[in-house]
Amino acid sequence: MSDAILEAHDVTVEYAARTILKIDRLAVRRSETLALIGPNGAGKSTLLRVMGLLERPARGEIRLDGRPVAWGRDLLPARRRFASVFQEPLLADTTVERNVALGLALRHVPGDQARRRTGFWIDRFGITPLARRQARTLSGGEAQRTSLARAFAIEPDVLLLDEPFSALDPPTREDLLRDLQRVLRETAVTTVFVTHDRNEALRLGDRVGVMLEGRLAQLDTPEVVFGRPAGPDVARFVGVENLVPGRVARASDGLLAVDTGTLCVQVPGELAVGRPVMLCIRPEEVVLQPGPTRSAPDSALNHFPGRVAELVPVGMQVRVLVQCGRPLIALVTRRSVHDLSLQVGSEVTLSFKASAVHLIEREDIGASR
Amino acid sequence: MELIWDGVRRAVGLLIGLDREVLAITWLSLQVAATSTGLALIVGIPLGTLIALARFPARALVISLVNTGMGLPPVVVGLFVSIFLWRSGPLGFLELLYTPTAIVIAQLVIAAPIVTGLTLAAVQQIPPQFRLQMEAIGASRAQLLWLLVREARLPMLAAVMAGFGGVVSEIGASMMVGGNIRGQTRVLTTATVMETGKGNFDVAIALSLILLAVTFLVNYLLTVLQQRRRPS
Numbered sequence: 033m034s035d036a037i038l039e040a041h042d043v044t045v046e047y048a049a050r051t052i053l054k055i056d057r058l059a060v061r062r063s064e065t066l067a068l069i070g071p072n073g074a075g076k077s078t079l080l081r082v083m084g085l086l087e088r089p090a091r092g093e094i095r096l097d098g099r100p101v102a103w104g105r106d107l108l109p110a111r112r113r114f115a116s117v118f119q120e121p122l123l124a125d126t127t128v129e130r131n132v133a134l135g136l137a138l139r140h141v142p143g144d145q146a147r148r149r150t151g152f153w154i155d156r157f158g159i160t161p162l163a164r165r166q167a168r169t170l171s172g173g174e175a176q177r178t179s180l181a182r183a184f185a186i187e188p189d190v191l192l193l194d195e196p197f198s199a200l201d202p203p204t205r206e207d208l209l210r211d212l213q214r215v216l217r218e219t220a221v222t223t224v225f226v227t228h229d230r231n232e233a234l235r236l237g238d239r240v241g242v243m244l245e246g247r248l249a250q251l252d253t254p255e256v257v258f259g260r261p262a263g264p265d266v267a268r269f270v271g272v273e274n275l276v277p278g279r280v281a282r283a284s285d286g287l288l289a290v291d292t293g294t295l296c297v298q299v300p301g302e303l304a305v306g307r308p309v310m311l312c313i314r315p316e317e318v319v320l321q322p323g324p325t326r327s328a329p330d331s332a333l334n335h336f337p338g339r340v341a342e343l344v345p346v347g348m349q350v351r352v353l354v355q356c357g358r359p360l361i362a363l364v365t366r367r368s369v370h371d372l373s374l375q376v377g378s379e380v381t382l383s384f385k386a387s388a389v390h391l392i393e394r395e396d397i398g399a400s401r
Numbered sequence: 402m403e404l405i406w407d408g409v410r411r412a413v414g415l416l417i418g419l420d421r422e423v424l425a426i427t428w429l430s431l432q433v434a435a436t437s438t439g440l441a442l443i444v445g446i447p448l449g450t451l452i453a454l455a456r457f458p459a460r461a462l463v464i465s466l467v468n469t470g471m472g473l474p475p476v477v478v479g480l481f482v483s484i485f486l487w488r489s490g491p492l493g494f495l496e497l498l499y500t501p502t503a504i505v506i507a508q509l510v511i512a513a514p515i516v517t518g519l520t521l522a523a524v525q526q527i528p529p530q531f532r533l534q535m536e537a538i539g540a541s542r543a544q545l546l547w548l549l550v551r552e553a554r555l556p557m558l559a560a561v562m563a564g565f566g567g568v569v570s571e572i573g574a575s576m577m578v579g580g581n582i583r584g585q586t587r588v589l590t591t592a593t594v595m596e597t598g599k600g601n602f603d604v605a606i607a608l609s610l611i612l613l614a615v616t617f618l619v620n621y622l623l624t625v626l627q628q629r630r631r632p633s
Contacts, residue, residue, distance in 0.1 A: 086537055108541050116537035122530055125552055135538040182538060192537070 036098070037062045037222050038083060038190055043092030045078050045246075053078045053089070053246045060190070065216055065223040067237030067254075069230060071269060075246040076226040077194050083224065084192045085111045112139060115188035119195040121175035123167035128159060128178050131167050135186035153181040157211060173204035180208075184215065191223045197232065209235065230271055234258065242266045258314075260390045267312045267392070273351075273361045274313040277394065280305050287386070294357030297334050298386040308394040317388035318362035320352060321381045322372045333383055336360075340378045343369065350374075354382050408606025415607050422584075427611055430588040433501055434569035437508035441516045441564050444509070446557070449520025450546055454532075467521065470514025475507075479577030482507040486578065499580040504588070507574035512564040519560035523553035558627040562620050569616055589615070 036059035045053035053075040060066050060083075068076045081087040083094060085107055093100045101110050115135060123131045132154055136146040154163050157177040162170065167178060176196060183191060196212075197205040213236060216223055225236055233240050234254050241251040242261075250262040261267035264275055278292035280303050290297045290309060297311055324337055338356025345351075350369045352362045360382060364374075374380070415423045452463060484490050486498040486506075497503045527549060535548050550557070572590040579586035581595060589612040596605040 081533075084537060086533060108539075111536070112539040114537065115539075116534065118530065118534055118537075120528075120530060122528070122534040124535075124548065125555075138539045138541070138544055186538060 035062050036060060037096070038224075039095040039098075040079070040083055041093050041095065043079075043082055043089045043094070045075070045082060045087070046090045051246060053082070055079060055092070055248055058083075058241070058248060058251070060222060060224055061239075063220040063222055064238040065225055065236050066239050066241060067233035068224065068226045068241045068243055069228060069233045069269070070243035070249075072228060074243040076228075076243050078246075079243070080116075080192050080194050080224060080226050084114045084116055084190075086116075113189040114192055115183035115186040115190075116192040116194065117176075117179050117183045117196045119198050121170075121172075121179040123170075123175055123178055123182075125168060126166070127163070128165050128167055128170070129154065129163045131178050132181045132185050135182055139186070149185045149187070150181075153185040156184070156215060157181045171204075172200055173208060176200060176208060177211075180212065184219070184221075187221075189222065191221050193223065193225045195227055198228070212236070230258075230269075242269060244269065261312060261392070263392060264310055264312075267310075267390075271314065272312040272390070273315045274311070274318070276311040276313070276358065276360075278309055278311060280307045280309060288391075290391075292358065295336055297389060299389045299391055300386055301391050303391070303393070310392040310394055312390040312392060313360070313384055313388060315351065315361045315363035318360060318382060318384045320354070320362050320364060320368070320372060320374065321383070322374075322378065323381065324379055332386055334386060334389075335381055335383045338380055338382050340374055340376055340380060343374065343376065354380060356382055404602055405606060408603045409610065411603040412607030412610045415604075416611070423607070423611070425584070426587050426589055426592050426608070427615065429501065429586075430569060430590070430612070431615060433504050433508065433575075433588060434565055437505045437568050438512055438516075438561065438565040440505070440509050441512035441568075442561065444513045445516025445560070445564075446520050446550060447546075448513075449517040449560075450524050450550055452517070453521045453524035454546075454549070464521065467514055467518045471518045473511055473514060474573070475511055475571040475575075476573030476577070478507050478510045479574035482510060482574065482578050498578060499582060499586055501579070501586055503578040504575050504586060507578045508568035508571065511571060511574060512568050515567055516560045516564045519563060520550075520553070520557055523556035523560070524549050526556070527552050555627055558623050562623050565619055566616060569619075570612065 038060040040055045040058040043053065043055045044051060068079065070076050078087070082089050085094065085101060088103050095101065096110055096113065101107070124134060129150060133146055133150040136149060154160055157180055159174060159177050159181065162174055167175065170178065180196065197208060200208065209232065216236065227233055237254055239251060240254045240257045242249045242257060244265050249266045250257055258270045261270055261272060267275055276292050278290040278297065280288050281291040281296065282289040283303060283305055286300055286302060288299045288301045288303055290299055290311060292311070299311065303309065336356040338354040340352060341355040341359065342353035343350055345366070349363050349365055352364055352374060354360050354362060362382060452460070452467065482503065483498065485492045486495065486503055487493055497506070531552065532545065532549065535545055540548060570590065572594060575588050576591050576594065579588065579591065581587050581591035589608050593605050593608040593612070596608065
């Protein structure tokens with residue numbers, strides 16, 4: 033018996049003869065939180081609707097506990113094993129309390145039990161003082177809390193969350209994210225969470241799936257997806273800003289020297305000389321020091337001399353574009369920029385650990401397309 | 402001017418004096434209009450909701466027909482209902498012509514498209530995402546219809562007002578299928594026409610004032626109901 037509670041097999045969705053979703057296999061494990069990330073229009077929400085039995089795919093099947101779902105008149109019992117929260121709270125025009133109780137009322141849960149569960153989840157999401165308020169008088173954050181409480185009160189086998197925080201301002205989002213994180217950990221309810229925010233996926237996801245153009249490009253632990261993306265498109269989406277094509281020039285003792293045309297980068301790995309590769313280096317891994325390069329590159333560290341070409345503040349950090357034969361990006365703190373007196377034209381040494389480089393074999397990329 | 406004042410004074414007199422005939426006419430008007438509006442709601446709300454939600458080939462045509470029906474001239478309705486109920490007509494054996502039931506039938510034909518059209522509009526303005534969300538928390542088909550109707554209940558009060566307002570004030574159909582028979586099918590509008598024709602302007606004015614007051618009261622009650630629950 034597999035531990036997959038919900039699976040999609042060879043699922044295809046087409047609108048106007050255009051394939052917008054094509055999933056060979058996706059298995060959601062019992063009690064895990066699976067985060068699906070990807071740019072807008074990648075098919076994330078469509079996949080969520082199909083898995084939640086709200087939209088019938090053109091082809092393929094959905095399995096619940098290993099058994100294929102029959103898309104017919106008796107779909108309702110299967111659909112009632114799910115609960116969904118969407119980007120918009122979409123509450124009924126009544127009180128908060130009645131909204132939270134709605135899923136239970138639809139399932140004819142007896143009054144006592146329904147009241148107990150409603151009260152519990154209203155309290156759990158911190159909206160007890162609002163229980164008797166009309167839903168339409170709520171703020172965005174309060175409404176989304178109500179929507180979450182409504183979904184949890186159902187105590188579903190699978191919880192589906194479709195960008196539930198996208199419409200909220202950052203402080204509200206942060207509060208709600210923290211509460212949700214705690215509730216997910218405590219209840220261990222199987223959850224599929226769709227977002228275009230990489231940080232949300234990193235915080236909530238036991239596993240992360242990256243969707244690109246209707247396909248599941250990679251599905252793995254957050255460490256692997258963010259550290260060793262399966263292809264350049266995934267790498268770009270998960271925030272690997274430095275993608276450098278090159279070719280293996282030397283290989284010895286598990287260490288490769290990759291020639292990028294302008295730089296020679298040391299990377300751990302086992303590949304034949306001459307193989308084309310793509311180097312992925314996260315900007316957080318790149319360190320800057322002032323002045324010209326003193327030490328020669330060694331097996332652990334790559335050093336390159338360069339000049340600062342651009343400084344772009346991003347929140348409390350600064351993206352520094354360094355021209356060192358080819359442009360590379362470093363993400364440093366505002367404090368470092370000040371301490372190192374970095375400005376456009378500054379001479380710097382750019383370095384990153386050999387182990388911080390992730391290699392993608394470019395032939396594999398070609399084959400997977 | 403004096404004519405109007407006389408009319409008002411006379412009307413107050415008729416009301417205060419609880420003139421039996423005027424009361425009976427008013428009561429019948431209310432009864433007939435309320436019954437036909439009630440029946441129109443029973444027909445129009447499910448029908449409007451279904452048309453709003455269903456996707457079928459001739460949908461645009463059906464919606465156009467409903468919208469046209471909202472402006473159906475009462476005389477045309479009166480004519481066709483008369484033909485149907487005529488002694489030798491298809492439904493003549495029911496012997497309903499010139500009874501209050503006949504008026505109810507004609508008014509139902511007038512009010513049903515109004516209620517259907519306004520329900521359709523009310524349900525259509527609920528975002529499609531709401532429907533998906535209700536299904537996503539476990540609504541069956543029947544529950545979904547009920548939830549959507551409940552969600553549209555405030556704009557739908559407009560359907561009740563428009564339906565009732567349409568039938569309580571129409572004259573053509575009531576006259577043709579009811580016949581303005583004293584003590585049987587005489588309603589406020591038909592009585593007003595008759596009294597005006599006879600030159601009894603004072604009585605006619607009294608009757609119109611009563612009609613206005615009745616319409617106003619019903620609409621006022623419904624409006625209070627509707628506005629009470631509007632966001633501030």
